[in-house]
Amino acid sequence: MRRLLGAVIDYDDANDTDLMRSLWVYFEVNRSWQEGARRLGIHKQTLVYRLKKVEELTGADLRDFGTQADLYLALRTWRLLLPR
Numbered sequence: 001m002r003r004l005l006g007a008v009i010d011y012d013d014a015n016d017t018d019l020m021r022s023l024w025v026y027f028e029v030n031r032s033w034q035e036g037a038r039r040l041g042i043h044k045q046t047l048v049y050r051l052k053k054v055e056e057l058t059g060a061d062l063r064d065f066g067t068q069a070d071l072y073l074a075l076r077t078w079r080l081l082l083p084r
Contacts, residue, residue, distance in 0.1 A: 019053060
């Protein structure tokens with residue numbers, strides 16, 4: 001999990017951003033930009049920007065299904081490890 005998402009987690013911590021939550025919501029709404037933005041209460045282009053930042057930090061291509069699967073599983077693990 002840390003191998004895939006460590007840079008994003010660190011970026012969120014250092015910059016008080018919401019990239020991890022944005023990525024989670026993006027997957028939660030079946031990769032719908034419109035619905036994801038609505039749920040996050042942000043403009044669609046803001047979500048696009050955030051996910052491009054995730055790609056930049058991870059070196060991942062969110063258009064690739066294998067990458068999506070890897071990131072989704074890493075996100076699920078991250079969510080399980082969060083303090084309740």
